[in-house]
Amino acid sequence: MTPPRETVLFEAISTPPQSFTLRGFRVLAGLLILAAAIPAGIFFALGAWPVLPFIGLEVGAALAALLWHARASRRISEMVLLTDAGLSIRHVDHRGRVVRSVLDAYWAKVEWDEAAPRGGRLWIKSRGRTLEIGRHLSAPEKAELAEALRGALARARRPDFDNPQLR
Secondary structure (H helix, E strand, C coil): CCCCCCCEEEEEEECCCCCCCHHHHHHHHHHHHHHHHHHHHHHHHCCCHHHHHHHHHHHHHHHHHHHHHHHHHHHCEEEEEEECCCEEEEEECCCCCEEEEEECCCCCEEEEECCCCCCCEEEEEECCEEEEECCCCCHHHHHHHHHHHHHHHHHHHCCCCCCHHHC
């Protein structure tokens, strides 16, 4: 016999914005190479050709850093899941490491500090534990997440009893 499935009351998955496409990378690489070719041509015309490999290395390092950042930011994600059993937060960092935290949903409280830098800070507090969520979200997205999560927690604390005799 299979155990009963937990009812999902709220689920929010957030990831950093991914506006960097392969086409955008190609355009940026072309512009960077073009911008580096101008001083390289000047140095070559002046006879300072030993500078050229360093300009090439500089362009290559900048493009490699851009690719590394784009790849690392694709891994980042955060999932907030509210079920009958509790509130769980799953955070995946840029290295792919997963951190899971489970909180008691009945005692959970959502706090949002608008005055904090980077669009404010959003916390979930429960029984002495404090977790920050939505670090990469903008201020309006954090406000929307806070309101939605507050509403879901309020509904979870207020169970609806279905008694067929009272129908």
